[in-house]
Amino acid sequence: MSKGLEGQRLIVQELRVRPQYWRLKMNGNVVPVVIVTRLGIGVSNPEFYDYRLSLLSHSLARSISALTETKETYWYIAVDVRAPANIEKRIAKAIAPAKAVVWRRNPFFTGLHPVDKDELANKFGDQSIIVMRIDDDDLLHRDFVSEVRKHTSRGAALSAVTFGQGIDLTLSNMAAVDTWYxxxxxxxxxxxSASELITPYDMKHTRTAEWIQRRGGDAKEVRSAPMWVRMWHQASDSTEARGFRNAGGTELRVDWAEYGLTSNNLAALQQAAQTVTTSPKRAHSFSRLEMKLAVVKQIRALRAQSKANGVSEKASRELRKDAKRLLEVLYCI
Incomplete structure (x- = not known):
């Protein structure tokens, strides 16, 4: 686990891909799968972590525990540097028997990007790896790892895969409907390649195909059984900003064991969603994440200006002070 500021560098950057470098390197016949979950970067409120851990314990953690293919499969959870001091122990308890490495990220240096690329490069070298993003309140199908390995391009080390078929689950009434996204x-x-890593957090997810293809990689849309479940609840970021969006789908009867859930897990999720305090309705359609990203962009610009050639030491100090003041704004959103 990275400690201190060394693991908190600014890592959102334009990567220059050298075509002659991209050669598929694997550990035997298995490409490692790295599952990354962002849990509250830019959030320090203890109540946030109380609620999200209650969801994580009965949702994604159960899916990870139920995966049918676990060889060379790793889970990393990224939290904020200001998260409660005991968050690592609380996460370990919430996700057991699954295991995960917890990264503490400092948004002043890394923005909202959750991935410690240096640590993954040190762990995997120039081996090809698959990095997957999933939220703490989502679910994965038990066969996800084998499916993603099957559909990534074996002949090209740079490739992206999306499973468009999924399920929307509304926790208030436990209605599940199909969705294509x-x-x-x-x-x-x-x-x-882990040594020149590209992750799903490096670009806007809706632009992934264009981003990857522009760099000579393969982008594949897979039509399959639903590989993911997205949960809608009043305290979720997208729901607060835009409201529920699963109207019109076909209601489904789901075998929740395929996603690692029991009836007790479903009951606990519904209860958690009913007890959380929600925020007042917003007068705009921006999610908290979008607002935080806008602030992070300003912080990054101020830090860059403070280091520019020709800037006096006094002006540089003032720019850094402005950036730190914006950091406090970030935590208030």
Whole structure:
């Protein structure tokens, strides 16, 4: 696990891909799958973590525990540097028997990007790995790992896969409907070299195909059984900003064991969603994540200006002070 500021560098950057470098390197016949979950970067409120851990314990953690293929499969959870001091122990308890490495990220240096690329490069070298993004309140099908390995391009080390068919689950009434959303963030996966890593968090998820193809990679939309479930609840970021969006889908009868859930898990999720305090309705359609990203962009610009050639030491200090003031704004959103 990275400690201190060394693991908190600014890592959102334009990557220059050298075509002659992209050669598929694997550990035997298995490409490692790295599952990354962003849990509250830019959030320090303890109540946030109380609620999200209650969801995580009965949702994604159960899916991870139920995966049928676990060889060379790793789970990383990224939290904020200001998260409660005991968050690592609380996460370990909430996700057991699954295991995960917890990264603490400092948005002043890394923005909202959850991936510690240096640590993954040190762990996997120039081996090709698959990095997948999934939220803490989403679910994965038990066969996801084998499916993503099957559909990533074996002949090209840079490739992206999206499973467009999914399920929307509304926790208030436990109604599940089918949905088709290609290049959704849920279960979005990118295969690249760990030493020049490209992740699903490096670009807007809806632009992934264009982003990957522009760099000479393959982008594939897979039609299959639903590989992911997205949960809608009043305290979710998208729901607060835009309202529920699953109207019109076909209601389904779901075998929740395929996603690792029991009837007790479903009951606990519904209860958690009913007890959370929601925010007042917003006068705009921007999610908290979008607003935080806008602030992070300003912080990054101020930090860059403070380091520019020709800027006096006094002006540089003032720019850094402005950036730190914006950081406090970030935590208030």
């Amino acid at each position: 290609p290049w959704i963030g849920a279960a979005l996966s990118i295969q690249s």
